[in-house]
Amino acid sequence: MTHxxxxxxxxxxxxxxxxxxxxxxxxxLDASVDASGRRTVTGASLARRALELAPDPGEPGTMRRSARNxxxxIVTAVQREGLVAQVELQCGPNRVVSLMTAEALDDLAIEVGSRATGVVKATTVMIEAERR
Incomplete structure (x- = not known):
């Protein structure tokens, strides 16, 4: 079991x-102490908690879309060059970069420090995991 x-x-x-x-x-969360005396939580209980905290897509007033990712x-960087713009988000440990039109950037009023959500819709998603 992962801890x-x-x-x-x-x-x-x-x-x-x-x-x-x-x-x-x-x-x-299910907790224990590892061989080094450090407190740990199980991966299974962490996964359950993550699902409990996830927003309910069926909640009234919630926008529905096919993309689940x-x-x-928070917006950490914005670069504009002519008709295009690049926006960088820091989402927990993940860095998400989006390219969009400069017009979309203006319409969304995105600036460094704004809260934003990146929605990913792709036909291929690769998963990496550490070897244990």
């Missing part, structure tokens, strides 16, 4: 270390 240190779990869910500790103390974060 994550408190700090790793916090990064994966985009919360603080203290939140992970509180959730494990409240029983929302959504990354919400």
């Amino acid at each position: 994550f240190r408190i700090s790793e779990a916090a990064v994966l869910l985009g919360v603080s270390d203290d939140t992970i500790r509180r959730w494990s103390a409240d029983g929302a 959504r990354f919400t974060g």
Whole structure:
């Protein structure tokens, strides 16, 4: 079974270390101590918690779309050159880069520090995982 240190779990869910500790103390995450004496949480309980925290796409007033890959974060960089623009988002540990028209950039009023969501719709998605 996969286990994550408190700090790793916090990064994966985009919360603080203290939140992970509180959730494990409240029983929302299965916690234990590893061979080095560090507190860990199970990957399975972390996955369950991530699903619990995910927004419900069936909630009234929620925009529905076919793309399920959504990354919400903060705009960290905007570059505009003529008719095109590049926007960079930091979404937890993930950096998402989007190319768009300069007109779309203006319409969305995107600037560094804005909250934004990148929606990815692709025919191929590659997954990487560490070898253990």
